[in-house]
Amino acid sequence: MSGSLAQLPRLLALVPYLLQHPGVQTAEAAALFGVSEEQLRRDLNLLWVCGLPGHGPGDLIDLEFEGDTITLFEPAGVTRPLRLAVDEALALLVALRTLAETPGLADRDVVDRTLAKIEEAAGAAGDRSQRVEVALEGEERVLPIVREALERTRRLHLAYYVPGRDETTERDVDPMRLLLVEGRSYLEGWCRRVEAVRLFRLDRVVAITLLDIPAELPPAATERDISHGLFQPSADDVLVALALGPGAHWVADYYPCESVEDLGDGTLVARLRTPDTSWVVRLALRLGATARVVEPAALAAQVRTAASDALLAYAG
Amino acid sequence: MGGRLTSGLVSAKKTERLLNLVICLLHTRRHLSVQEIRELVPGYAQDSEEAFRRMFERDKEELRDLGIPLETGSDTAAHDDELGYRIARRDYELPPIALEPDEAAALGLAARLWQSAPLAGATGTALLKLRAAGVDAPESSGALEPRVGAGEPAFEACLAAVTDGRSLRFSYRATGRPSPEERTVDPWGVVWWHGRWYVVGHDAARDAVRVFRLSRIVGPAAAVGEPGTVKVPADTDLRALVARMAGDEPGRTATVRVRAGAAWALRREATACTPDGDGWDRLELGYSDPERFADRVTGYGADAVVTGPDEARDAVVRRLQALAVEAR
Numbered sequence: 001m002s003g004s005l006a007q008l009p010r011l012l013a014l015v016p017y018l019l020q021h022p023g024v025q026t027a028e029a030a031a032l033f034g035v036s037e038e039q040l041r042r043d044l045n046l047l048w049v050c051g052l053p054g055h056g057p058g059d060l061i062d063l064e065f066e067g068d069t070i071t072l073f074e075p076a077g078v079t080r081p082l083r084l085a086v087d088e089a090l091a092l093l094v095a096l097r098t099l100a101e102t103p104g105l106a107d108r109d110v111v112d113r114t115l116a117k118i119e120e121a122a123g124a125a126g127d128r129s130q131r132v133e134v135a136l137e138g139e140e141r142v143l144p145i146v147r148e149a150l151e152r153t154r155r156l157h158l159a160y161y162v163p164g165r166d167e168t169t170e171r172d173v174d175p176m177r178l179l180l181v182e183g184r185s186y187l188e189g190w191c192r193r194v195e196a197v198r199l200f201r202l203d204r205v206v207a208i209t210l211l212d213i214p215a216e217l218p219p220a221a222t223e224r225d226i227s228h229g230l231f232q233p234s235a236d237d238v239l240v241a242l243a244l245g246p247g248a249h250w251v252a253d254y255y256p257c258e259s260v261e262d263l264g265d266g267t268l269v270a271r272l273r274t275p276d277t278s279w280v281v282r283l284a285l286r287l288g289a290t291a292r293v294v295e296p297a298a299l300a301a302q303v304r305t306a307a308s309d310a311l312l313a314y315a316g
Numbered sequence: 317m318g319g320r321l322t323s324g325l326v327s328a329k330k331t332e333r334l335l336n337l338v339i340c341l342l343h344t345r346r347h348l349s350v351q352e353i354r355e356l357v358p359g360y361a362q363d364s365e366e367a368f369r370r371m372f373e374r375d376k377e378e379l380r381d382l383g384i385p386l387e388t389g390s391d392t393a394a395h396d397d398e399l400g401y402r403i404a405r406r407d408y409e410l411p412p413i414a415l416e417p418d419e420a421a422a423l424g425l426a427a428r429l430w431q432s433a434p435l436a437g438a439t440g441t442a443l444l445k446l447r448a449a450g451v452d453a454p455e456s457s458g459a460l461e462p463r464v465g466a467g468e469p470a471f472e473a474c475l476a477a478v479t480d481g482r483s484l485r486f487s488y489r490a491t492g493r494p495s496p497e498e499r500t501v502d503p504w505g506v507v508w509w510h511g512r513w514y515v516v517g518h519d520a521a522r523d524a525v526r527v528f529r530l531s532r533i534v535g536p537a538a539a540v541g542e543p544g545t546v547k548v549p550a551d552t553d554l555r556a557l558v559a560r561m562a563g564d565e566p567g568r569t570a571t572v573r574v575r576a577g578a579a580w581a582l583r584r585e586a587t588a589c590t591p592d593g594d595g596w597d598r599l600e601l602g603y604s605d606p607e608r609f610a611d612r613v614t615g616y617g618a619d620a621v622v623t624g625p626d627e628a629r630d631a632v633v634r635r636l637q638a639l640a641v642e643a644r
Binding site for chain 2: 007008009011012013014015016017020032033034042046047049050051052053055076077078079080081082083084085086087088089090091092094095096098099106107110111113114117118120121123125128130131132133134135136161163166167168204206246249266281282283284285286287288289303304306307308309310311312313314
């Protein structure tokens with residue numbers, strides 16, 4: 001991970017960094033500080049003319065950057081980086097506490113030791129970090145087994161719940177990586193049943209077994225790009241339009257919608273694409289009077305039928 | 317073009333002046349008077365006294381904004397009315413820190429928690445400082461990729477208000493209300509819970525503790541009042557407050573007949589499950605609010621039938637009736 005700082009704070013970190021890393025490659029330092037090599041050379045040229053009062057030859061920052069490497073000889077007293085700012089201390093401390101409190105993500109003892117050291121280094125800047133908390137879903141049962149399978153390159157057997165069909169499926173999976181997206185843990189792996197890469201939500205894993213078989217990932221098993229979210233809609237999907245009353249507005253936040261139209265009378269019309277509409281029927285039942293399926297008409301009819309069938313069960 | 321070049325040169329001149337100022341104030345053991353600083357730091361000498369004073373005031377602000385602890389004081393009591401400046405090395409410098417390889421790996425893993433600004437950026441600059449102090453925090457090499465987003469527009473303002481201890485004013489679109497309402501809140505904390513950010517705090521107008529989902533804050537959130545004025549009660553358990561007020565904490569029990577093999581998610585939550593005739597099971601489910609209970613159950617339609625209590629059964633039946641009525 002590279003940082004990106006304004007010029008002065010960058011220079012104040014660069015001097016002690018160069019002091020710690022004599023002969024560092026220019027390209028490496030530029031990448032780390034998030035600037036071009038050209039900008040880094042401008043930074044170095046600026047350092048050259050700065051130094052202690054008097055600004056004589058022995059007072060200035062002294063460094064050498066001929067060729068591809070940089071070596072700093074005289075830091076003019078800037079031997080250590082500036083303390084962590086409040087937001088920097090908070091970002092590290094909250095992340096470490098989250099790691100410590102979420103079973104199965106990392107070795108608790110190691111995280112606790114790291115946390116203690118960063119807390120000490122942060123000092124007062126870390127005081128307010130207790131005001132931010134991240135509660136991840138633990139997945140205590142499943143996560144350690146998935147981790148072990150990944151570490152030892154072993155195959156897993158999953159009983160996995162598919163909510164759209166409301167059924168539990170059995171399959172062997174060669175694990176690729178663990179993902180945590182928007183607070184949910186997923187296993188990405190090569191599903192041997194469908195012979196394709198699949199994502200499995202860990203809270204839908206009913207049972208998991210570590211098999212005594214090495215995982216074998218075929219060349220087709222490539223990680224998907226999740227930088228734009230987990231699910232990308234396809235053009236073949238069914239377009240569903242839902243009219244959402246005030247009590248159902250959360251649906252527009254929660255599901256990735258293609259468009260959301262505000263009718264101005266408290267109704268939002270959310271349009272989304274999905275390859276499988278069975279979950280929409282469940283959603284519509286749950287929403288009751290607060291929402292209505294506008295399109296497709298066949299799906300709206302399916303919801304009415306499901307509601308009437310269910311009412312028969314209550315009439316008895 | 318010419319303008320850009322000039323402003324580039326001006327900002328390089330300014331950075332040079334500020335860096336020399338920091339080096340000078342770190343170097344001095346005693347407080348330096350403003351006049352001494354003017355003589356010692358290149359870039360101040362050529363201006364008029366008035367222009368220099370203005371420039372120095374702006375420079376001081378800039379250093380403080382970066383978190384550089386500029387100390388004001390005097391070493392010679394009653395010598396002069398004017399105070400001097402210095403930077404105390406112990407307040408400026410990151411204290412010594414050394415991480416074992418496994419600790420550095422844990423830090424590298426933790427650093428990947430944040431997916432987006434502002435915390436991802438703050439993590440990056442924090443790691444730069446640690447690297448500059450000789451800590452090697454490696455890229456997380458493992459298969460683990462945890463990510464917590466902070467895409468809500470109000471996130472940055474809420475975080476800043478919480479860390480500064482200031483009140484927060486925003487427009488909030490509550491569930492079941494047609495239009496947003498103005499709220500003023502003393503924020504006690506920000507909590508990520510079940511994939512969403514919440515701000516917890518004391519709502520002044522309602523004189524009560526409230527939990528707000530950040531994604532429901534409409535428009536900008538503004539910090540109001542002086543920093544440090546928000547007092548968080550001792551023993552505040554932020555997470556428990558969010559879980560209680562944003563979630564569903566069971567206190568009552570409902571009974572639901574479920575078709576064999578169906579509604580697995582309900583089975584997982586059930587406190588008891590017993591066979592109940594041909595192809596059916598009877599589940600006992602904890603709940604606190606009938607409507608939230610209906611949220612969990614109604615989607616299963618005819619596969620999950622509530623047998624009691626009446627308030628839970630009625631909540632489900634009402635929703636089904638609303639949908640079946642539409643048919644006519």
